[in-house]
Amino acid sequence: MEPLSNRKKVLEQKPMNFWERLYLPAIFQGMGITFMHMFKKKETIFYPEVEREFSENWRGLHSLKRDENGAERCTACGLCALSCPAEAITMIAGERQKGEEHLYREEKYAAVYEINMLRCIFCGLCEEACPKEAIYLDGPIVPADYLRKDFIYGKDKLVEEPIGSL
Amino acid sequence: MSEKVKVTIDGITVDVEPGTSILNAARQIGGDIVPPAMCYYSKLEGSGGKCRTCLVKVSKGSEKDPRPMPKLVASCRTGVMDGMEVQNITSPEVIEARKGVVEILLINHPLDCPVCDQAGECHLQDLSYEHGVANTRYEFERRTFDRIDIGDKIQLHMTRCILCYRCVYVADQLTDSRQHGILGRGDASEISTYIEKAIDNDFSGNVIDVCPVGALTDRTFRFKNRVWFSKPVDAHRHCPTCKGKVTLWYKGEEVLRVTGRKDEFGEVEDFICNTCRFETKNTKDWVIEGPRQISHKSVISSNHYEMVPLPVIKQNPALMEANKIEFDRASKI
Numbered sequence: 001m002e003p004l005s006n007r008k009k010v011l012e013q014k015p016m017n018f019w020e021r022l023y024l025p026a027i028f029q030g031m032g033i034t035f036m037h038m039f040k041k042k043e044t045i046f047y048p049e050v051e052r053e054f055s056e057n058w059r060g061l062h063s064l065k066r067d068e069n070g071a072e073r074c075t076a077c078g079l080c081a082l083s084c085p086a087e088a089i090t091m092i093a094g095e096r097q098k099g100e101e102h103l104y105r106e107e108k109y110a111a112v113y114e115i116n117m118l119r120c121i122f123c124g125l126c127e128e129a130c131p132k133e134a135i136y137l138d139g140p141i142v143p144a145d146y147l148r149k150d151f152i153y154g155k156d157k158l159v160e161e162p163i164g165s166l
Numbered sequence: 167m168s169e170k171v172k173v174t175i176d177g178i179t180v181d182v183e184p185g186t187s188i189l190n191a192a193r194q195i196g197g198d199i200v201p202p203a204m205c206y207y208s209k210l211e212g213s214g215g216k217c218r219t220c221l222v223k224v225s226k227g228s229e230k231d232p233r234p235m236p237k238l239v240a241s242c243r244t245g246v247m248d249g250m251e252v253q254n255i256t257s258p259e260v261i262e263a264r265k266g267v268v269e270i271l272l273i274n275h276p277l278d279c280p281v282c283d284q285a286g287e288c289h290l291q292d293l294s295y296e297h298g299v300a301n302t303r304y305e306f307e308r309r310t311f312d313r314i315d316i317g318d319k320i321q322l323h324m325t326r327c328i329l330c331y332r333c334v335y336v337a338d339q340l341t342d343s344r345q346h347g348i349l350g351r352g353d354a355s356e357i358s359t360y361i362e363k364a365i366d367n368d369f370s371g372n373v374i375d376v377c378p379v380g381a382l383t384d385r386t387f388r389f390k391n392r393v394w395f396s397k398p399v400d401a402h403r404h405c406p407t408c409k410g411k412v413t414l415w416y417k418g419e420e421v422l423r424v425t426g427r428k429d430e431f432g433e434v435e436d437f438i439c440n441t442c443r444f445e446t447k448n449t450k451d452w453v454i455e456g457p458r459q460i461s462h463k464s465v466i467s468s469n470h471y472e473m474v475p476l477p478v479i480k481q482n483p484a485l486m487e488a489n490k491i492e493f494d495r496a497s498k499i
Contacts, residue, residue, distance in 0.1 A: 077280030078392035082468060093389045108281045108389050131280050146496055 051140070059122045061139025062115055064159045067105055072159060073134035076110035080126035080135055088119035089126060105132075113158060117142045117151040171248040175199055175222075176256045188241035188252055189220050193431065199254050200431070202264075202293050204271070204378050205330035206242035207433055213335050214242035217328065218267045219293060223260050226251035238263055261297070268298035274309045275379070276325050284380030286393035286465045289432055290328065311356065316346065319385050319444050320374060324356050327381035333357065333373035340437055341367040357381070368407055371443040375426045375434045386444060387423040394465045396422050398458035403451055408439040413458050414449075421447045430461065 019025055045052050054060070065073050076093035094111030096104045103109075120142075126135050145151060170181040175192050176199040182191045190208070192200045201222055206214030214220075220242045224235040229249030238260060241252070254260055272294060279285040311324035334347055334357070349358045373382045396415040403410045415423045424443050426434030446452070460467040 075280045076389075077285070078395060079280070082392075082394060082465070093391070095389050106278075106281050147493070 059124045059127075059137040061117075061142050062120075062126070062135055062137050062153075062158055063139050064110075064113065064155065065134050065136060066160050066162065069102065070163045071101070071103055071105040072109060073105055073132045074110045074113065075104075075106040075108050075132055075134075076113070077108075077131060079129040079131060083125040083129035084120075085123060085125065086119045086121050088116045088121075090114050110155070113155050115153050115158065117153055118148065171246055171250075173246040173248075173250045173252065175252045176254050182246055184246070184248075186246050187214075188222060188224075188239075188244050188246055188250075189214075191246050192241065192252075192254065196430075201241050201254050202289075202297065203242055203431070204289055204293065204328060205332060207332050207335070207376055208431075209433060209437070210332060210335040210376070211339060213330075213332055215240050217271065217330055219264060219271070219297075221260060221263050221267065223253040223257040224250060225253050225257075264297045265299055268294050269302070269304075271328050272298065272302065273304050274325075275328065276308060276310075278326070282323075282326065282380035283383045283387060283389065283393070284326075284377075287428075287432075288380060289378035309353070314358075315385065316382075317370070319371060319440070321383050321385045321388065322357060323381050323383065324358075325381075326379050327357055328379055329355060329357075330378055332376040332378065333382055336372050336376050336437075337367075337370070340369040340372060368439045368441070369437055371440045372426070372434070372437045374443075375428070375437075378432070384423055384443075386447075390422050391417050394468055398460065398466065400427065400455040400458050401452035402455060403442065403446065403453060405439060405442055408442060409436045410438070410442055411436050412438050412442055412452075414452060414454075419449065421449065423447075427458070 067073050076091050078091065081087075081089040081091060090112075091110045091114070092112040093108050096107050096109055122137060124137050127137055142151075169184070171184050172179060172181055173188070173191050174180075175188070175195060178195050178199065180191055180195050182194060186194075189201055189203060189206060201220040203214070203220045204217035206217075206220065218240060220240055221238040222241045223238055224244070226232050227235060227250065228247030232249075241254075271290065275290065279288070279291060282288070285291060309325070314322040314324065316322050329348070331348065337346055346358060348355050350356050371384075374384050377383075393415075396417045399414045399416055401412060401414050403412075411427060412424050413427050414421050415425065424438070424447065426436060426438045428434055
């Protein structure tokens, strides 16, 4: 059969000569390379203590944003939960009462907002779906834990700190 | 007179009764060529002719007088003639005009869809998605009104209203005495009840169903859930005042709201009474017929399975005990 490309190489196998049959030179050469690596820069990072710099489009832990007056931007419109392919987001809406205007931007707000981090695949579709620019995946890596219930992040963990407290 | 007339809409010919409007003739054909309608409601006499979204081009008046009509006509108020030829989506002029109509309708609309309870089943949303443009050229203050509670069950957001008059016709035709209407003229016109008089008629709740936007919404459903997270299920009950055929909207085992059954044009099949709509929100009040068919184009069809609502998992003592043991073991670690 005609070869489809001209990349075909014919390998020749010559009988080994005396030095090659000794094996020791090859072993020492290999050991030399191993030894050389002891003086090279280490690539390992000791993760929890040292953190590698994230890329610009890194998607990590979600955060619910506040506006310039410190009010929560989320209005519980449900588009993030709708777009979520893993169905990780649930929310219950509440109605803003009089006197809470500084807490919530619109007349409806998310009374309960939960993300199941075991379900979340960090695809960022919630960020794209959000019409209010309320959710961003700009946090760190979600920390490991022992219990499933600790991976359901509520508003206490997701909402940004108020401006004054920084 | 009973002879049928032939009308061609976008190249599809249909025989209809004389006196039918172009819109209804198109609805008999069905599919993409049906002009959208915001104000026309087939169950309400005299509705239509206000929103201008159903504009079509008549390229041939009739067999006897084949001249085209000089301007685009509102298909909901124009009767068919024998041999009439109508262009809807095949005419670029119509599509351009419809874009303009959507822009006009959206001039004063607040676009607060993330907050609005109608989002997901809003006709204005569908209309602007299909026919509108992405940007607005309007730079001025939009008109705003305060939210009004009409009775304890219905809420009026006048800001969102597009003045289609459907609810006024409901009040006129379904109830024996009208209690709300339109006050003011032109830009200042507003749906209102005099001195915010409560509507306490048996069928007043139907204004919620006929409202194409989120202007009249169910107060008992306010902010309860987004439409697309609840599961629609057809059900009926024996009701002395209405036919009792409704759609129940479930979240888990709870009935969040009750509405009439809406057909493909967003019109209810039967008007339902307030007892069915507001008072009976328990599964035991109803005979479940099965899940409602939802068009796959609708956002409500996401995560929607056409089966009887899945049973919510009841508390299982054996499982809870096992969980506790597991929890103890885990907390020791």
